[in-house]
Amino acid sequence: MKIFGINLPMMSSLIIWAVLWEIVGQLDLTILLPPLSSIVSKMFEIIPTATFLVALGETGRAFLIGTGAAIVIGVPVGILMGQSILIDRMLLPWVNMFLSAPLTALVPVLMILFGIGEKTVIITTVLFAIWIIVLDARAGVKQISPSLVEMANSFNASRWQSFRKIYIWAALPEILAGIRIGFIRAVKGVIIGQLLVSIVGFGRLFELYSANFLMEHFWAILLVLFFFAFSIAEALGALERRFSYYASSR
Amino acid sequence: MAKFLTHPRTLKILSILIVFCAWEIAGRIPVSPAFPTFIETMKAFGVMLTDGSMLNAYPETLKPLVLGLAISGVLGIGGGILMGLSRRAEWFCAPIFIVMQSAPLAALIPLLVMAYGIGLTSKVLVVCIMAMPVIVLNAFNAVRHTPHSLVEMGASFQGNQKDIILKIIVPSASPLIFAGLRLGASAGFIGAILAELLITPTGIGDLISFNQSNADYAKMYAAIFSIIVLAIAFLEVLERAEYTLFRPDKRVH
Amino acid sequence: MNTAEKIVSLEEKTVASVPAVSVKGVSKVYPGGVQALDNMTLDFPKGELISLLGPSGCGKTTLLKIIAGLIPATGGQVIVNGKPVEKPGDDRAFVFQDFALLPWATVLRNVAFGLELKGVARSEREEIAAKYINSVGLAGFEKSFPHELSGGMRQRVGLARALSMDADVLLMDEPFSAVDEQTRRKFQEDLIRLVDVEKKTFIVVTHSIEEAVYISDKIALLLPRPSRVSEIIKPDIRRDISSDAMRRDPAYLDTVERIWSSLRSYVE
Numbered sequence: 001m002k003i004f005g006i007n008l009p010m011m012s013s014l015i016i017w018a019v020l021w022e023i024v025g026q027l028d029l030t031i032l033l034p035p036l037s038s039i040v041s042k043m044f045e046i047i048p049t050a051t052f053l054v055a056l057g058e059t060g061r062a063f064l065i066g067t068g069a070a071i072v073i074g075v076p077v078g079i080l081m082g083q084s085i086l087i088d089r090m091l092l093p094w095v096n097m098f099l100s101a102p103l104t105a106l107v108p109v110l111m112i113l114f115g116i117g118e119k120t121v122i123i124t125t126v127l128f129a130i131w132i133i134v135l136d137a138r139a140g141v142k143q144i145s146p147s148l149v150e151m152a153n154s155f156n157a158s159r160w161q162s163f164r165k166i167y168i169w170a171a172l173p174e175i176l177a178g179i180r181i182g183f184i185r186a187v188k189g190v191i192i193g194q195l196l197v198s199i200v201g202f203g204r205l206f207e208l209y210s211a212n213f214l215m216e217h218f219w220a221i222l223l224v225l226f227f228f229a230f231s232i233a234e235a236l237g238a239l240e241r242r243f244s245y246y247a248s249s250r
Numbered sequence: 251m252a253k254f255l256t257h258p259r260t261l262k263i264l265s266i267l268i269v270f271c272a273w274e275i276a277g278r279i280p281v282s283p284a285f286p287t288f289i290e291t292m293k294a295f296g297v298m299l300t301d302g303s304m305l306n307a308y309p310e311t312l313k314p315l316v317l318g319l320a321i322s323g324v325l326g327i328g329g330g331i332l333m334g335l336s337r338r339a340e341w342f343c344a345p346i347f348i349v350m351q352s353a354p355l356a357a358l359i360p361l362l363v364m365a366y367g368i369g370l371t372s373k374v375l376v377v378c379i380m381a382m383p384v385i386v387l388n389a390f391n392a393v394r395h396t397p398h399s400l401v402e403m404g405a406s407f408q409g410n411q412k413d414i415i416l417k418i419i420v421p422s423a424s425p426l427i428f429a430g431l432r433l434g435a436s437a438g439f440i441g442a443i444l445a446e447l448l449i450t451p452t453g454i455g456d457l458i459s460f461n462q463s464n465a466d467y468a469k470m471y472a473a474i475f476s477i478i479v480l481a482i483a484f485l486e487v488l489e490r491a492e493y494t495l496f497r498p499d500k501r502v503h
Numbered sequence: 504m505n506t507a508e509k510i511v512s513l514e515e516k517t518v519a520s521v522p523a524v525s526v527k528g529v530s531k532v533y534p535g536g537v538q539a540l541d542n543m544t545l546d547f548p549k550g551e552l553i554s555l556l557g558p559s560g561c562g563k564t565t566l567l568k569i570i571a572g573l574i575p576a577t578g579g580q581v582i583v584n585g586k587p588v589e590k591p592g593d594d595r596a597f598v599f600q601d602f603a604l605l606p607w608a609t610v611l612r613n614v615a616f617g618l619e620l621k622g623v624a625r626s627e628r629e630e631i632a633a634k635y636i637n638s639v640g641l642a643g644f645e646k647s648f649p650h651e652l653s654g655g656m657r658q659r660v661g662l663a664r665a666l667s668m669d670a671d672v673l674l675m676d677e678p679f680s681a682v683d684e685q686t687r688r689k690f691q692e693d694l695i696r697l698v699d700v701e702k703k704t705f706i707v708v709t710h711s712i713e714e715a716v717y718i719s720d721k722i723a724l725l726l727p728r729p730s731r732v733s734e735i736i737k738p739d740i741r742r743d744i745s746s747d748a749m750r751r752d753p754a755y756l757d758t759v760e761r762i763w764s765s766l767r768s769y770v771e
Contacts, residue, residue, distance in 0.1 A: 011345040032365045089261040094269070100432065102439035102481050105474045108447070108458055112284040112467070184352045191354035192440075196447060202357070210360035218361065226353040233352040402573055403603035406591050407668070409620035417619070421607050496607070 058201035066125025078137025121193035128189025129182040136178025140171030173247040180236035294468035311453030315442040318377025330389025373445040380441035381434035388430025392423030522546040523704035529579035552705040554715040557725035596665035655686035
């Protein structure tokens with residue numbers, strides 16, 4: 001978009017929003033929005049503290065274990081579904097269903113079964129992330145062009161050779177796309193899990209700050225969280241783009 | 251015979267049966283004292299349906315959900331289409347929604363409670379913040395990616411701006427818009443449930459926590475089962491509405 | 504000399520007729536510097552089918568779209584029936600290479616769509632559309648959707664839509680390129696008949712030499728970027744013999760060869 005003939009880069013309107021925020025905060029228009037500058041300075045204050053780092057550690061752990069489990073279970077299941085029609089027909093209705101069902105409703109059950117702690121948060125994260133990973137891995141395998149398969153056969157490639165040299169690369173762009181979306185969902189899952197469990201990680205901090213109306217603290221960790229989520233999404237997007245240059249011409 | 255056994259519908263029913271049987275068995279072992287069997291849960295479901303507890307609870311939960319989804323739908327689709335049509339609107343608003351899309355917006359719930367209390371308003375707002383980003387971005391992308399040749403065709407027949415938008419761009423965008431609505435509805439349901447569990451349980455959340463504190467796990471599970479089934483049914487209806495009313499060419503079955 | 508005549512200027516036409524379309528010194532430079540057309544001048548006589556023939560990238564589609572009023576020229580002017588072209592108008596109708604059909608609308612609505620955009624009442628436009636659906640041989644398919652039709656049938660829908668506008672000039676952008684060979688041949692035969700019946704001016708962009716020689720009253724050979732007209736050829740082929748005989752007629756074959764040798768140097 002152009003103003004006075006100068007091309008403005010994509011996300012530059014965020015600067016205007018930031019300025020607006022600052023003004024609203026300085027004018028004290030609402031208790032909800034302290035000035036952006038004081039939030040940012042609070043951020044630098046809080047980040048090195050032990051409370052924050054412990055919370056970050058707890059959240060990070062749950063997030064990484066959860067996403068790891070979702071990938072390790074989800075990708076092979078998706079590949080299996082892509083290859084076997086029988087398994088596909090049995091599992092697909094469930095995967096599609098759980099993808100959009102409000103699995104948050106299951107968290108109270110998880111809390112009873114697995115206790116009020118990290119385990120529940122990890123399982124919540126897995127539940128949020130795994131379905132799209134399965135679906136995209138399945139899609140990646142399904143779209144492998146039959147002529148690639150025939151080509152492998154015509155050169156007498158072994159199963160392992162075909163898998164390693166052809167199939168995994170042909171399916172990779174979709175699998176990575178699924179993992180990227182899975183990561184984003186996992187962030188939401190880990191936060192929702194912590195909000196409901198509320199004695200670990202950021203959930204505990206949110207609880208603490210909101211009970212004491214420490215708005216700046218609250219926004220500080222909120223923004224840190226949003227920033228992490230956004231960076232992860234962008235980093236994975238870049239990774240995906242590295243592999244997707246061939247995606248459209250498969 | 252083999253064809254019947256491997257037919258998608260047979261296998262679907264088979265897998266449902268397997269899951270319910272596994273649930274039943276797990277409940278009987280029992281996996282945990284707090285894990286009722288499938289049959290117990292279904293019985294409790296029936297009881298709650300007939301004794302009115304469920305029929306009283308649902309309107310309370312559905313109020314913020316329906317209101318929130320309606321607002322998100324109207325504002326979201328309208329805003330998304332506007333952003334798709336106007337580069338200026340896109341430059342100004344799109345970055346916000348893009349950031350919101352990957353952010354765990356549920357974290358804002360305590361903030362909303364602080365500002366708007368524990369009533370209907372904050373619950374509606376929770377549904378809105380969960381549902382709107384994906385609805386807006388889908389509508390925006392759909393409009394932006396209208397096939398150029400269709401718009402050119404409209405221009406070649408001297409179509410005016412209004413006709414090109416309403417008769418070409420919007421119908422062309424509707425599959426993606428509907429996909430956005432479905433994703434938004436799904437997020438909205440999560441919002442409604444979180445509102446119940448985190449703000450105050452007035453509807454289905456009440457059924458869940460009340461029965462949980464009474465250790466009546468069958469009823470608690472039944473309540474959870476009911477909302478999940480409701481969400482799935484609602485999304486299914488949305489999908490059918492789409493291709494019946496708008497895009498008969500996209501009918502998959 | 505062989506049967507194809509070389510005509511440099513069409514102003515020599517015996518009857519003092521105003522050309523249907525007159526391109527005068529048209530240039531087109533795209534933002535970024537690509538020059539698609541350079542000072543192109545060309546006339547299209549009324550009631551004839553003229554092909555714009557040339558290798559890829561010689562600007563033929565660009566010229567067609569400028570005549571249609573879909574793209575503005577950077578220099579020069581196009582006059583249609585005495586009036587300069589600035590945007591699309593009632594006097595011109597466009598047939599798209601990729602058909603540009605509304606996937607969510609029936610054949611009937613698609614054919615009537617041009618009239619719908621013009622504001623013609625529903626019963627009237629559907630009546631006109633039905634007539635043209637019939638004339639392109641799609642009777643019975645009024646309630647079908649584009650995805651249920653073959654490529655050839657979809658192209659006919661696009662053609663019917665353009666015809667129903669009753670414009671003087673029909674602009675066709677590689678109308679048969681997205682269709683298989685057998686269907687293509689049939690369409691070419693249908694097109695010649697249509698030109699006779701409709702008495703409109705047809706301007707067809709094509710990259711197939713055989714097609715151009717087969718269907719055209721005149722062929723304008725265009726050279727690649729920047730585009731200019733190298734020559735105008737009038738295939739002197741008898742139209743009263745059968746279509747198969749036409750394709751074996753020495754006049755036809757000679758013209759094709761002649762054009763190929765002209766264009767060859769630009770492809771190699």
